[in-house]
Each structure stands twice: as C-alpha cells, then as structure tokens.
Amino acid sequence: MRNETSVVPQVFFLYGINMSYPVLRPRPFAPTDGNASGATPTPKRLRWAIVGTGNISASHIRAIEQMPEIEIVAGCDIKPERLMWFRQQPGCQNAAIYGDYREMLRKEKLDAVAVCTPNDSHAKITIDALKAGCHVIVEKPMAMNPAECEKMIDAAKTAKRLLAVGFQIRYTPAVQMCARAQKQGLLGDILFAKVHALRRRGIPNWGVFGQKELQGGGPMIDIGVHWIESAHFAMGEPKPVAATGRIWTYLGDKPSQVVSKWPNWDYKTYTVEDLAVGQVRFDNGAVMQIESSFCAHIEKDRMAWELLGTKGGFSTDSETLYLDQAGTMLNAHAAFLPGHASPVDFIAKLRNFTDAIRLGTPLCAPGEEGLAVQKIIDGIYRSAALGGKEVQI
Numbered sequence: 001m002r003n004e005t006s007v008v009p010q011v012f013f014l015y016g017i018n019m020s021y022p023v024l025r026p027r028p029f030a031p032t033d034g035n036a037s038g039a040t041p042t043p044k045r046l047r048w049a050i051v052g053t054g055n056i057s058a059s060h061i062r063a064i065e066q067m068p069e070i071e072i073v074a075g076c077d078i079k080p081e082r083l084m085w086f087r088q089q090p091g092c093q094n095a096a097i098y099g100d101y102r103e104m105l106r107k108e109k110l111d112a113v114a115v116c117t118p119n120d121s122h123a124k125i126t127i128d129a130l131k132a133g134c135h136v137i138v139e140k141p142m143a144m145n146p147a148e149c150e151k152m153i154d155a156a157k158t159a160k161r162l163l164a165v166g167f168q169i170r171y172t173p174a175v176q177m178c179a180r181a182q183k184q185g186l187l188g189d190i191l192f193a194k195v196h197a198l199r200r201r202g203i204p205n206w207g208v209f210g211q212k213e214l215q216g217g218g219p220m221i222d223i224g225v226h227w228i229e230s231a232h233f234a235m236g237e238p239k240p241v242a243a244t245g246r247i248w249t250y251l252g253d254k255p256s257q258v259v260s261k262w263p264n265w266d267y268k269t270y271t272v273e274d275l276a277v278g279q280v281r282f283d284n285g286a287v288m289q290i291e292s293s294f295c296a297h298i299e300k301d302r303m304a305w306e307l308l309g310t311k312g313g314f315s316t317d318s319e320t321l322y323l324d325q326a327g328t329m330l331n332a333h334a335a336f337l338p339g340h341a342s343p344v345d346f347i348a349k350l351r352n353f354t355d356a357i358r359l360g361t362p363l364c365a366p367g368e369e370g371l372a373v374q375k376i377i378d379g380i381y382r383s384a385a386l387g388g389k390e391v392q393i
C-alpha cells in the first residue's frame with residue numbers, strides 16, 4: 001500500500017494508510033464468518049458509547065459522523081480532560097459523560113459499545129458490556145492473550161450479543177482484491193506470507209504503548225497485529241499450529257538521541273520490545289514470516305505483506321497480482337479500486353458491525369478471528385521467551 005504522509009493528526013497515518021483519497025463508503029465484499037450469535041437484528045438507530053476517549057476514539061468519531069445509523073449517546077474515560085475533549089467533538093455535544101464505565105452501563109440503555117482503552121482493560125470492559133446486553137466492538141489487539149480472548153468469546157455467546165474486533169486493514173480495497181483472488185483459486189495454495197510492520201523511528205510518545213503489563217508487548221502486538229490479521233484474512237484464515245520468535249530491546253528504554261516524528265517517548269517506563277521477528281506454521285503447511293518494529297534501522301517505514309502461492313502471488317505495496325496466464329507472466333493491477341483513506345477504513349469496520357446488529361448480516365472480524373491472530377502473536381512471544389524454541393499453538 002502506498003505510504004504517504006499529509007498534515008493530519010498523527011493517528012490517521014499510523015499504519016501507512018493513504019490519506020489522499022476522497023471519502024467513500026465501501027462495504028466489505030466477503031464476510032468470513034456467520035452471524036451466529038443468536039442476536040435478533042435491530043433495524044434502528046443504535047445508541048452507542050465509546051469507552052476510552054483517547055487517541056483512537058477520534059477515528060471512531062470521525063467515521064461515525066458519516067454513519068446516520070449510529071447515535072453517540074455516551075463517552076467514558078478515567079481522565080476528565082479526555083471527556084472534555086470528547087464533548088467538543090462532532091456528534092458528541094449532547095452525549096453523557098462518565099468516569100466509570102460500569103455506571104455508564106447501568107444508566108444508559110445502550111445497543112453497542114466501542115472499547116478503545118489500553119489493551120489490559122479490553123477483556124474486562126468487553127465482558128461487562130456484553131453482560132449488560134450490549135454488542136461490542138473492541139479495538140485491536142483483541143486482548144492481552146488468548147485466554148482473555150476465549151473468555152470474551154464465551155461471554156458473547158452467553159449474552160447472545162455480537163463481538164467484533166476493530167481490525168480495519170482487511171477492509172481496504174487492495175486486501176479485499178487479494179482475498180477475492182485467493183478465494184477464487186487464482187493464487188493456488190498459499191505457501192508463504194511475508195509480513196512487515198516496521199517503523200524506522202516511531203515509538204509512541206502518548207498512551208502506555210511502552211508498558212508491557214498494560215499492553216502485552218510492543219510493536220508485534222501493537223502494529224504487527226494489523227498486518228498479521230489482514231494477511232491471515234487474505235490467506236483464507238488457516239489455523240496456526242506452531243511459532244518461533246525472537247525479540248530485542250535496544251533503543252526505546254533510552255532517551256531519544258535523534259530528531260524523529262514522535263520524540264520524547266517515556267523511556268523510563270519502557271518495558272516492551274523494539275524489534276520482534278517471528279515465523280508461524282499453519283495446519284495447511286503454509287508459513288507466515290513477520291517482522292515488526294517501532295525503531296528499525298531501515299530506509300523508511302514499511303507496512304506491507306506479500307503472499308506467494310502455487311499459481312500466483314500478491315503484494316500490498318504494488319497492489320498487484322502476479323499470475324501465469326495464457327503463456328505469459330502477468331502483473332495484474334486493478335483498473336479501479338475504491339479509495340481507502342481513513343476514515344473509510346473505520347467506516348467499513350464499524351458498518352460491518354452495525355449491519356450485523358441491525359440487519360443480521362455476517363461479521364467480517366468476529367472474536368474468533370481476533371483469537372486466531374492473538375494466538376499467532378502469543379506464540380511468537382512465548383517462543384521468544386524460550387530463546388526462539390518452537391512452541392505449539
């Protein structure tokens with residue numbers, strides 16, 4: 001995918017999403033899982049709340065501005081200044097504000113909750129919201145570890161409510177193009193996925209991204225997760241069975257020495273890795289190789305993946321299918337792909353969720369897919385803790 005920058009709040013180009021396209025309202029073409037929650041469709045305007053009105057909530061609010069099916073009725077944050085900010089955002093002026101999400105769940109009659117807090121509270125808030133009768137979309141990564149994800153999935157089943165994970169890269173047109181080609185057999189059997197989520201110098205200088213006990217890890221769980229999930233989706237979601245990995249910290253735990261886009265991160269509380277590499281084996285024999293870093297010594301940021309199959313390949317960089325057809329090696333570009341600027345990607349992920357609630361259509365990124373991705377990341381971290389020994393997933 002193209003990597004362009006423009007003058008926008010930092011959150012909107014975190015993941016290499018091109019900002020220069022007009023805002024469109026795409027719908028995902030191919031949901032991967034049934035809406036098996038047993039929830040009754042509710043074709044009405046949804047009463048919506050955001051828990052955690054920090055950085056990423058801005059992307060949610062910007063997308064919801066263009067989604068008449070959602071009414072933001074409440075926001076919750078433990079920081080009063082974030083609630084003040086929230087009340088000034090479009091569509092939020094009349095929303096109720098809370099410092100405690102449990103009080104919010106008791107007092108508001110909510111249809112859905114978006115969980116946008118640091119990773120350590122995803123499971124608790126999600127489960128409480130499900131128990132209170134809300135559908136939940138939880139930001140990525142789904143939780144701190146697979147055990148938490150399993151509890152969240154169980155809670156959704158018990159409550160007969162929908163649980164979606166806030167993965168948005170899978171909705172981008174190039175990923176959808178690749179997934180369509182894969183599904184129709186154009187790539188043959190996918191043998192290998194090469195995934196990159198590498199920043200040259202992009203250690204987050206807000207939030208708690210450097211604190212392992214609150215985030216579960218560093219770049220692998222924070223940015224690697226996006227490119228793992230979208231590659232895994234395009235591969236047809238094979239089952240991960242084993243992983244190896246290594247992680248290193250060499251820069252984030254020290255004061256910044258060079259000029260960079262996000263200087264002055266909190267090096268004193270930094271306990272996560274700077275660089276993680278891993279390899280995952282799937283039950284169909286395919287292999288995924290992942291490199292993820294907040295501070296890699298490379299020419300420039302690289303957020304991308306490539307798939308190599310027996311009949312064809314695909315690269316998100318070039319948005320091109322590599323095929324053998326009619327005795328020729330073809331590089332097949334789309335003559336047209338819709339734009340994929342943020343908040344189009346956020347609209348797509350929120351709309352898939354709202355359509356599932358309101359119309360009973362399938363969820364594209366249900367909790368089960370969040371769990372599969374979490375197992376991959378967890379396997380890499382577990383292997384790294386054992387010095388790179390292969391672990392079973």
Ligand SMILES: NC(=O)c1ccc[n+]([C@@H]2O[C@H](COP(=O)([O-])OP(=O)(O)OC[C@H]3O[C@@H](n4cnc5c(N)ncnc54)[C@H](O)[C@@H]3O)[C@@H](O)[C@H]2O)c1
Pocket residue numbers: 014015051052053054055056057076077078079082099101116117118119121139140141166167168206207208222
């Ligand atoms: N989808 C994406 O592209 C994307 C991008 C960035 C962040 N994220 C995810 O969103 C989450 C938040 O990231 P961020 O960048 O917004 O961080 P942030 O620190 O800017 O915001 C988190 C907010 O949650 C609040 N909070 C913490 N505990 C709370 C609680 N118990 N109840 C209510 N509020 C609470 C904090 O006060 C803070 O305002 C993380 O899980 C992150 O991985 C997703």
